[in-house]
Amino acid sequence: MKRWAGRLAEALITLWLLATLCFVLLRAAPGGPFDTEKAAPPEVQAALAAQYRLDRPLPAQYAAWLGDVARGDLGPSFQYPDYRVTQLIAGALPVSALNGGLALLLALALGIPLGVWAALRAERWSDRVLMFGAGLGLAVPKFVAAPLLVLLFAVTLHWLPAGGWGDWRHVALPVIALALPNIAYCARLTRASMLETLSADYLKAARARGLSETRLLLAHALRPALLPVAAWLSPALINVVTGSAVVEQVFGIPGMGRYFVQGALNRDYTLVLGVVLVVGALIVAINTAVDALRAWLDPRLREAG
């Protein structure tokens, strides 16, 4: 219990440092949220600045913003004044979580069996073909893979829409685009780890005791072999759930990834800070959850902790 309280305090301090650093960096960037091509007259600029508290000294703005955050309000968006940042994120996070979650599930559901299969057929041609495919999946960037998927499934075959957001059909292609490199990575990771596990002494002993290969695999080899996969889960989950700006832009998906890019380009201070805070909190939460999962997979970690 004490350990978890410590972790929470650590997390809060991390988030605060992150937000502060981000606040300073944003304000150091040249140009402001209201710098547009057809610049408004000075009086209008002043009215806007006052509405967004930009007319106050920087420390006062920082304090006011922190106060808002403490009350659960991330402030109004500069670029989208009809929305609070909280509302924008509340709309975008579930979209990214759905896409990312499905992509990762797909990656695990395909990557682990493929990896195990490749390990069992190590160095045979099927293993080589599979690993070549995995290498390709890793090497092809998403901004190439996503338009190719669109070209094939939407423009040529007309099976799925080329983009947009509405029903399940809009989810399919982006999930595949997000999943591809993850399937590849997961398969390679599982294969390598499986090969190592299969050559471990305790498995040799078990095999000598006459255990069947299937039982050996499922009961004794799989769990330890999945440890590296579990360790990879944390960055992978963070990566997919916080959204991919590329995939979201190509498919026109209203997720979190685009807010990172747009928010920064538009100097939407509150939006960027809000996204950074929420994603930061998410990273802390996911890391904690994955630590717990690893402890379950590997008893040694439990004792050490």
Next chain:
Amino acid sequence: MARTTSVLQRYGSALLLALLPWAVPARTLERGNGPEPSTLDAHRCQEVACGNVLRDLYEGLVTEDAHGRLIPGMAQRWTLSPDGRTWTFHLRDGLRWSNGEALDAPQIVASFRRAFAPATAAPFGELFDALLNAQAVQAGKLPLTALGVSAPDARTVVFRLQRSASLPALLTLPIAFPVYLPAVQRYGAQHTRPGRLVSNGAYRLAAWTPQANLLVEKNPRFHDASGVAIAQVRFHVTEDAAAELQRYAAGDLDLTEVVPPQPLTALRARFGTQLRLSPYLGAFWLGMNLEREPLRDTPQLRRALALAIDRDLLARHVTGLGETPAYGIVPPGIEGYTPAATPWSKATQAQREAQARALYRAAGYSSERPLVIELRYNTSTPHRRLALAVAAMWRQTLGVQVRLRNEEWKVFVQNRRQRAITQVFRGGWIGDVPDARNFLAAFGSDGPLNWTGYDDAGFRQRLARADAAATEAARNAWLHAAETRLLNADAVIPLYYYTSKHLVSDELRGYEANALDRHASRWLSFGEGAR
């Protein structure tokens, strides 16, 4: 027997009615709309994306037909006083908001006051600088009631101007749309949500998913509802032009907002008549900072730079989507206005280049002592291509050494406005209204829009004469004189006039090219045989 028939009739027709929508599903118009609209508050909208949606949701006193011609909107007719300073608009009978409430002249006046209230911070307020007290009211120096708009009765709106201006064209801008103030008072900035946003146009807001799409449906209370063919319109956020093209090719969109830069022949081969290119009321030019060396006191050098660029080559091979070479900064297509041109526009390219070399030498530069200059633009592939081409032409013809500087948008905008470090920079203007003054006004001010720092009493005097003119013809003549003076001073290097570029489904009817590139959904319909 009679009773049975009536029951059959009743239930039969009810059944038919219930089945009808399923049997013949009304087709939704799927429009690509570029980036996410920044706001649906008409008074705060400043970009194309929100303008497109707001033009479907609202109607001003004056509106436009499919060809962009001004036609009656909320106002049935209007008159101008003999002195050119008072416009009187007479409203139609029975105008209603989308929630069914009556819409009258005092509400329109109240909406204007809200638009010009300092707290609204309306970005287009300054376009209304001709409206009596508009600038002082927006600056907070006069009360809202001092604004030159009034309602002598429930069906008349009167505007008082402090100089002559073509007011009807201005009234098609979102800032002149009537915003429903009870919703603003109740919900503040969030009054633009579906279920809260009350409008008066051909459509009303049905759904809004930020960063994805916006759905509007036909407004049965619109005065011309019977003339609106398409029941629902979905505006899709299509930030990436290449992705938008694919969505169109896949059949997900009926109309795109742009066309990505691709070779014209390939686009034509692929899309045929669906590719619609037409003149757009915008001019692209390079600006020169007249407050800094080496361009400050060297008109010869500035003209040499302007002459050395082969605009035909640029339009054919660099921009390549139907753009036309420009020799002025007011594009053609403004009714009653004759665009001005640089004094050398009739010369051949060979003559221009010879003259350019002579002027370059006369300005004291040579191959031993070449001009070294910075050309600044905001990061984007088309701008880079153009900058590279211009730099190559300057080098080839004159031997100028050009340093290309690309900057992220906000940084670029700031640098250009401050005039402190720029030399030559990407400029240009897209008209908000079809009025030459809209393209020229910035050069007569010391404001943030005068990126070149051009400061000429003669130019300002001509603008002032135009403002004081009693007739439209005299006003345009003075504006033409002002443009000529600006071009003769070589403060800008005109390069080309814009085109609007869209892909329009063959099944869509009623789409007409127009200079401001406005295409309200109420004029569109799906043709016979459309799915």
